Amino acid sequence: MADTRPTASIEAVESGLAAQGYIASRQIATAVYLSQQIDKPILVEGPAGVGKTELAKAIAAWRGMKMIRLQCYEGLDEAKALYEWKYAKQLLYTQILKDKLGEVLGGAQTLGAALDQLHTFGDVFFSKEFVEPRPLLQALEQPNGCVLLIDEIDKSDAEFESLLLEILSDFQVTIPELGTVAAVAPPTVILTSNSERDLGDALKRRCLHLHIGFPEQRLEERIVESRVPGISQTLRKQMVGFIHEIRSLDLKKLPSVSEAIDWARVLVLLQASELDHEIVRDTLNVLLKYEADIEAATPQISAFIAKASRQGVFS
Amino acid sequence: MRENLHRFFRAARGAGVRVSPAESIDAMRAVAQVGFADRAVLRDTFLLTLAKTQDEKRALGDCFDLFFSQPEPQQETSEQQKADDQNQSGGNPQADGHGDSSGGAESENVGPLAQMLLSQDRTAISTAIANASGAASLSDIRYFTQRGIFLTRILDAMGIQRLRDDIDNMTARNPAVAERLQDALTGLRGTVRDAVSQALLLYGREETENLRNEILRNAPLARIEPRQVEQMRSLIRQIARRLRERYSKPRKRQRRGHLDVRRTLRRNAAWGGVPFLTAWKRKHRDRPKIVALCDVSGSVARVSDFFLLLIHSLHEVVDDVRSFAFSGHLIEVSDILAKKSPEEAMKEIMSKVGFGSSDYGNSFADFEHEWMNTITPQTTVIVLGDARSNNLDPRADILRRIDERSKRLVWLNPEGRMTWGFGDSEMPRYATFCTVVRQCATAKQLERAVSDIVATYQ
Numbered sequence: 001m002a003d004t005r006p007t008a009s010i011e012a013v014e015s016g017l018a019a020q021g022y023i024a025s026r027q028i029a030t031a032v033y034l035s036q037q038i039d040k041p042i043l044v045e046g047p048a049g050v051g052k053t054e055l056a057k058a059i060a061a062w063r064g065m066k067m068i069r070l071q072c073y074e075g076l077d078e079a080k081a082l083y084e085w086k087y088a089k090q091l092l093y094t095q096i097l098k099d100k101l102g103e104v105l106g107g108a109q110t111l112g113a114a115l116d117q118l119h120t121f122g123d124v125f126f127s128k129e130f131v132e133p134r135p136l137l138q139a140l141e142q143p144n145g146c147v148l149l150i151d152e153i154d155k156s157d158a159e160f161e162s163l164l165l166e167i168l169s170d171f172q173v174t175i176p177e178l179g180t181v182a183a184v185a186p187p188t189v190i191l192t193s194n195s196e197r198d199l200g201d202a203l204k205r206r207c208l209h210l211h212i213g214f215p216e217q218r219l220e221e222r223i224v225e226s227r228v229p230g231i232s233q234t235l236r237k238q239m240v241g242f243i244h245e246i247r248s249l250d251l252k253k254l255p256s257v258s259e260a261i262d263w264a265r266v267l268v269l270l271q272a273s274e275l276d277h278e279i280v281r282d283t284l285n286v287l288l289k290y291e292a293d294i295e296a297a298t299p300q301i302s303a304f305i306a307k308a309s310r311q312g313v314f315s
Numbered sequence: 316m317r318e319n320l321h322r323f324f325r326a327a328r329g330a331g332v333r334v335s336p337a338e339s340i341d342a343m344r345a346v347a348q349v350g351f352a353d354r355a356v357l358r359d360t361f362l363l364t365l366a367k368t369q370d371e372k373r374a375l376g377d378c379f380d381l382f383f384s385q386p387e388p389q390q391e392t393s394e395q396q397k398a399d400d401q402n403q404s405g406g407n408p409q410a411d412g413h414g415d416s417s418g419g420a421e422s423e424n425v426g427p428l429a430q431m432l433l434s435q436d437r438t439a440i441s442t443a444i445a446n447a448s449g450a451a452s453l454s455d456i457r458y459f460t461q462r463g464i465f466l467t468r469i470l471d472a473m474g475i476q477r478l479r480d481d482i483d484n485m486t487a488r489n490p491a492v493a494e495r496l497q498d499a500l501t502g503l504r505g506t507v508r509d510a511v512s513q514a515l516l517l518y519g520r521e522e523t524e525n526l527r528n529e530i531l532r533n534a535p536l537a538r539i540e541p542r543q544v545e546q547m548r549s550l551i552r553q554i555a556r557r558l559r560e561r562y563s564k565p566r567k568r569q570r571r572g573h574l575d576v577r578r579t580l581r582r583n584a585a586w587g588g589v590p591f592l593t594a595w596k597r598k599h600r601d602r603p604k605i606v607a608l609c610d611v612s613g614s615v616a617r618v619s620d621f622f623l624l625l626i627h628s629l630h631e632v633v634d635d636v637r638s639f640a641f642s643g644h645l646i647e648v649s650d651i652l653a654k655k656s657p658e659e660a661m662k663e664i665m666s667k668v669g670f671g672s673s674d675y676g677n678s679f680a681d682f683e684h685e686w687m688n689t690i691t692p693q694t695t696v697i698v699l700g701d702a703r704s705n706n707l708d709p710r711a712d713i714l715r716r717i718d719e720r721s722k723r724l725v726w727l728n729p730e731g732r733m734t735w736g737f738g739d740s741e742m743p744r745y746a747t748f749c750t751v752v753r754q755c756a757t758a759k760q761l762e763r764a765v766s767d768i769v770a771t772y773q
Contacts, residue, residue, distance in 0.1 A: 010349075010356065030349070030359040037348040038341065045369075087591045198560070204367040205337055211369055 009033070022051070022058035023223045031210040032059060041168050041189035043153075043199070043207035049256030050212045051223075052192040053151055059188060060147035068142075068187075069149045070135040072156035078163060082173060084132045090125050126177035136167055137181065145185035153203075154196040161203045168206040214256060217244055223257060228264040238275045239264060241308030246287065246297060255287040263287050275305050320346065322454050323382055324365075326517040330378040332371045338364060354383065382517060425485075426477030432499035433492070440503070444510055447472035453514045457522040465511045470504065528553075532759045536618045537729055547758065548657065551621050554762045555628035562632045562769045603772040604635040604693050606721075608682065610700030611664060612642035612673040618729045618755065620661050622699050625765055627652050632769055637689050640664050641678035643671035647686065673703060675741065676710035683713050690720040695768050699727045699755070702735070702742040709741040711748065718748045723771065727755035727764055 014029040024032070032055075035042045044052045060067035070081055108114035133141060139148040150164070167173055171183035191207060193199060215223065220240045224231065231239075240260065247254050255263075263286045272279050280301050288294045324339045334342075342364040349356050358379050366372040431439050448454075451468035478500060485493035531543065531550055539547055578594035607626055609619035619640070626636055640648045646668055651660045690696060696717055702709075718724045726749040728735065728742060735742035746752045755764050 026355065027359045027362070030356055031363050034345050034348065034360060034363060038344045040341065087586060091586060091589070091591075201333075201367075205335060208341075208363045209367045209372075210363060211372060 016062045017055075017058050018226070020058040020061045021226050022054060023219060023226055024055075024058075025212075025215060025219055028055065028210065028212065031208055035188065035208055039171075039186055041191060041207045042210050043191045043193065043204065044210045044212060045193045045195050046212035047214070047254065047256055048194055049258035050214065051257055052212060053149065055212075056147055056149040056190040056192075059190070063147075063188075065144065065188070066142060066146040067149060068135050068139045068146050069151060071151050072153050072160070074155060074157060076156050076160055079134070081134050081136050081160070082163065083134055083137045083175060085126070086130045086132050090130050093125065128178065131175070131178070136164075137173060139187045139189075140167070140171065140173065140181055140183040142187065143184050146187045148187040148189045150189065150191045152194060153191045154193040154199065158200065161200050165202055165206065168203070214247060214254070217241065220244075220257065220260060224260060224264045227261045228268060230268045231264050232273065235267060235272065235274055236264070238305070238308045239267060242275060242280070242304050243287070245300075245304040245307055249297060249300070251288065251293045251296060252290045253288070253293060259287050259289075275308065277302050277305065280305060316351070317343075318449075323361075323379075325454055326382050327361075327365060327375055327378055329518045329522075330374045332366055332375045332378070334365050378517065381513065425481045426474055428474045428478045429481045429496055432478075432496060432503065440506070443473055444469065444507060448510060448514070453511065454518050456511070456514050457519050458526075459515060459519065459523070462508075462511050462515060465514070466504075466508055469507050469511070473503075473507075475500075532762075533757050535729075535756045536621055536758065536761070537615070537756065539617070547621065548624065550758055551625050551761075552628060554758065554765075555625055558629060558762070558766055558769060559632050561766075562772075602635065603633045603695065603769055604691065605633055605637070605768070606686075606689055606694055606696045607636065607638045608645070608678075608696070608698045608700075609638065609640050610642065610673055610675075610698075611640045611669045612671060615673075615699070615701050615729055616665065616669060618727075618761075619699055620657075621758070622727070622755075622761060622765075623648075623652055623661075624657050625761060629765070629769070637686070639682060639686070640668050641681070642668050642673045643677065644668065644674070645678040645681035672705050673700070674707050675700070675702065675704040676708040676713075679710045679713040679717075683716065687716070687720070690717060692720070692722055694721045695723045695725060695771070696721045697725045697727060697768065698745075698749075699729075701728055701730045701740065702726075702745055703739050704741050706739045709744055711741070711744050714745055714748045718750070723750040723768075724748065725750060725764070725768060726752045727761075728752065729756045730754070731756070 010026070010029050010033045013033045014024055014026075017024045017029070017032070031042050034040070044055060046052055056069075057067060059065075105114045105117055108117055131137075135148070139146055153161070153164075168189060171186045172180050174180045214220075217240055220243070221236055224236055224240060243255055243260050243263070263283065266283050266286050267279070270279065270283070281298065284294050284297060284301075288297060320339075320343060324334050324342070327334050342361060345360045345364050346357065349360050351357060358376065361379060362372050362375060366375040425433070428443070431443060447469045450472045451465060453465055453469065456462075456465055478496065482493050482496050482500070485496065527546070528550055531539070531547055534543075536547070573596040575594045575596045579590050579592070580588060582592050582594055583590050605626060607623065609623060610616075611619050623638055626633065626638065629636075636649065638648050638652055639645050648660075648664050651663050654660075655663065698714075714724070726742075726745060730740070730742075732754055734740060735746075742752070751767075753760070753764055755761055
């Protein structure tokens with residue numbers, strides 16, 4: 001149970017996540033620390049690829065807990081997120097029990113007595129046996145707690161948000177036939193959103209709101225260092241500097257941390273020792289995902305490389 | 316410290332961050348965990364618990380910095396005065412002996428405030444100001460006109476009367492001390508004034524803004540002053556955001572009670588068609604389609620400007636808008652509005668068709684000739700204009716055909732109802748073919764008109 005104990009300090013969170021290869025900024029560490037201290041879900045917003053989902057994975061790995069992931073999409077409903085009755089099994093059981101019915105009701109003389117006897121078997125078909133737990137219910141049933149990742153909540157319908165409210169505030173769900181199921185151990189809940197639509201106030205109110213933006217240059221260098229150990233220091237500085245320059249452009253999709261890591265891997269694979277015009281031009285498609293963006297960035301490559309290298313000299 | 320937190324929450328609300336009681340409880344629990352020692356952590360904690368969007372985070376961050384930068388008491392000490400200080404502490408007991416008769420029960424003849432100022436105890440002065448601010452309920456400050464009142468109240472609470480008496484007494488006996496006290500008083504006054512100004516910044520913002528917006532909302536759009544145009548634009552954007560929040564909910568709604576037999580059968584095929592799961596018919600709502608015809612001649616232009624701005628900032632709710640501008644003739648302006656900033660777009664539109672004398676008949680004819688097919692039975696047509704056609708042929712027959720083709724025809728007229736039909740106004744003639752005719756001269760009326768139009772699609 002030592003794993004589920006709240007962590008002692010913000011620094012402990014930072015180092016714990018770092019051990020899993022997730023370099024967290026101070027704000028992220030504070031959020032994780034607070035969410036454990038006051039038992040609140042974290043709602044993480046930010047552009048794609050800055051490590052929102054990674055954060056949940058890192059927390060799960062660090063605290064040695066199971067991670068349960070619920071990917072949201074339009075049309076996701078109760079039956080797929082929370083629980084479902086095993087209809088086929090229920091049907092099968094009724095068929096089997098048909099033969100038994102005579103034996104069970106054999107002793108009853110009147111219709112009324114038979115009904116009374118039937119009632120004693122009452123809720124057999126709507127019991128735990130026939131419930132198929134979906135991610136949300138699974139998360140509540142984990143004996144050692146877990147990390148529940150509700151990914152891209154903004155993709156789901158507005159009604160689905162309301163479904164989450166009970167879980168988020170009280171860590172319990174109500175199944176009409178069974179009553180309320182409370183969490184065995186409160187799960188650590190992480191919700192992520194790309195701000196595709198505004199989430200409801202009720203949902204936001206129940207969460208700590210963490211916005212992860214693009215990291216500062218120093219932090220991003222550390223992230224690349226931990227994820228791509230093979231990269232040399234000068235190249236790392238140059239490429240992160242270059243990416244920061246690219247982000248200053250007005251592009252359709254700015255390169256984020258995951259692209260930076262991919263690019264670092266590509267550069268290592270190509271055995272580049274430092275950035276030059278040719279290699280950047282050839283690998284720019286790793287960084288930028290739209291043709292228009294690549295066209296916009298290409299004329300600037302040389303200038304950006306020069307800038308990035310200069311920065312490297314001084315820092 | 317609880318008191319301070321509460322004041323901070325109020326300041327945060329003033330800065331436009333919606334802090335609900337539940338959120339303030341969360342914030343307090345969080346603060347209890349992290350403590351006050353590290354200001355950066357405290358700041359992060361507030362940003363995490365209170366602010367729920369990026370804009371709010373920015374506003375709250377600023378608010379935090381402002382709140383925790385208490386104005387420092389102004390230090391009047393120079394090296395020379397410090398030397399004086401030494402003399403003074405020697406001289407004080409001597410004055411004490413003199414003053415006993417006038418000082419009454421007090422052991423020293425100067426009031427506590429004067430003592431504080433003379434001893435240059437900055438923390439004591441800060442605390443005194445904070446206490447006096449509390450006593451004067453400084454956090455209730457709302458308008459800049461209240462600054463004087465609060466300044467006086469705080470100084471009174473700090474015992475300025477006693478200080479003045481002290482200064483008067485001293486002038487005769489010890490002019491040097493009196494002068495120092497006088498300086499210190501000026502300094503103190505400055506510090507308190509800073510504190511009051513800061514409080515106004517913290518707590519007054521919301522109220523002042525509300526007041527200004529309320530005035531703007533009810534001001535005739537056609538006559539607002541150029542310096543207010545920018546404020547008006549931001550107000551219109553606020554209105555757009557509000558409408559967007561209200562109407563951008565999904566347009567699917569279940570029609571309970573109507574079984575969708577086809578889908579039910581298909582869904583239950585696995586159980587041999589025994590309907591375990593039922594599917595209900597859904598009703599799809601149309602997204603609003605709007606065709607806007609805006610008069611941009613003379614006095615109506617400004618209203619059209621704001622109207623177009625409002626309609627086009629509603630793109631999340633209304634995704635199909637075609638706008639047309641006319642005075643003497645009519646052109647389509649959708650692209651101009653979509654691609655350029657409001658200022659540039661309006662300038663371009665004006666240079667193309669603006670400021671002519673309006674000819675409704677001709678403009679309607681232009682519309683019918685080229686764009687009549689944009690109107691479908693789902694379209695709401697909005698005409699914005701004063702219907703003053705300079706006694707030219709009004710061509711109400713075209714308006715009738717537009718009405719027949721469209722779902723609704725709404726006429727927004729910036730003129731008051733009183734003047735409709737007088738002079739060259741053709742309003743009564745046009746009104747017969749309109750689903751609704753309403754006056755639309757202020758931002759408030761504009762909001763209501765657009766809100767009603769969008770609501771018909773819900």
